[in-house]
Amino acid sequence: MPLVEIENLSKVYRKGTQEVPVLRDVNLAVEAGEFVVLMGPSGSGKTTLLNLIAGIDRPTSGEIRVGGQDLSQLSRNKLAAWRANHVGYIFQLYNLIPVLTAFENVELPLLLLPLSRAERRKRVEVTLDAVGLLDRYDHYPRQLSGGQEQRVAIARAIVADPTIIVADEPTGDLDAETADATLALLKRLNDEMGKTLVMVTHDPHAAAAAKRLVRLEKGQLVDDVLPTRERLVVRA
Numbered sequence: 001m002p003l004v005e006i007e008n009l010s011k012v013y014r015k016g017t018q019e020v021p022v023l024r025d026v027n028l029a030v031e032a033g034e035f036v037v038l039m040g041p042s043g044s045g046k047t048t049l050l051n052l053i054a055g056i057d058r059p060t061s062g063e064i065r066v067g068g069q070d071l072s073q074l075s076r077n078k079l080a081a082w083r084a085n086h087v088g089y090i091f092q093l094y095n096l097i098p099v100l101t102a103f104e105n106v107e108l109p110l111l112l113l114p115l116s117r118a119e120r121r122k123r124v125e126v127t128l129d130a131v132g133l134l135d136r137y138d139h140y141p142r143q144l145s146g147g148q149e150q151r152v153a154i155a156r157a158i159v160a161d162p163t164i165i166v167a168d169e170p171t172g173d174l175d176a177e178t179a180d181a182t183l184a185l186l187k188r189l190n191d192e193m194g195k196t197l198v199m200v201t202h203d204p205h206a207a208a209a210a211k212r213l214v215r216l217e218k219g220q221l222v223d224d225v226l227p228t229r230e231r232l233v234v235r236a
């Protein structure tokens, strides 16, 4: 059974009396251990689809199951609890809490789980070490570089050992070199730790890190291929 199963998924936003169709009849299956990149023009519905997979938003119609759980059947409260246990979300602008240290930012998702203080501490240390930032544990976000901030954000996304990691343009705000280091880290999470990743990006170079490329246009899936460099260069 695929980890993510999306069937005839549609999302319509309502603005006053106006209905804005954003996703139309999307079908997609993601197997555990895949690294899928989602591309498409601005406004095509990439973030919307990511938010549906992450249980941040709910579909208008159709089905979405993650790890066997039908997300459309959960109430808002149950969905929030499900998310805390199953989803790691990486944002373009890191979204770290400025008044918390790197350690405390990474610890945040663990506060929602039944763990002792010592267990939390151990997990945060192992995870900060995995992203190469254990020596920065007591730094505040403003005392870190952009690339380091994104690595703390990645640590925060993986610390609770989520079922799936979603990333929305995680390298969009980084210079080329830092973006490469960040992509290498995401690739390692997938290759070595077997994490399932779905990543939105506009950058064909970033897309080449993935094993599979899915394209959205005007709310519909138009393409689902293995990314080869040639194809990306031609199509970018």
Ligand SMILES: Nc1ncnc2c1ncn2[C@@H]1O[C@H](COP(=O)(O)OP(=O)(O)OP(=O)(O)O)[C@@H](O)[C@H]1O
Pocket: 013, 014, 015, 020, 022, 040, 041, 042, 043, 044, 045, 046, 047, 048, 049
């Ligand atoms: N909360 C909302 N209410 C109404 N319309 C929305 C809402 N969120 C998104 N939209 C609309 O849905 C469409 C898709 O938005 P989405 O953010 O998914 O696009 P995207 O593919 O992520 O674009 P970008 O590459 O610019 O981030 C857009 O036309 C947007 O205006």
Ligand SMILES: [Mg+2]
Pocket: 046, 047, 048, 168
């Ligand atoms: Mg977006």
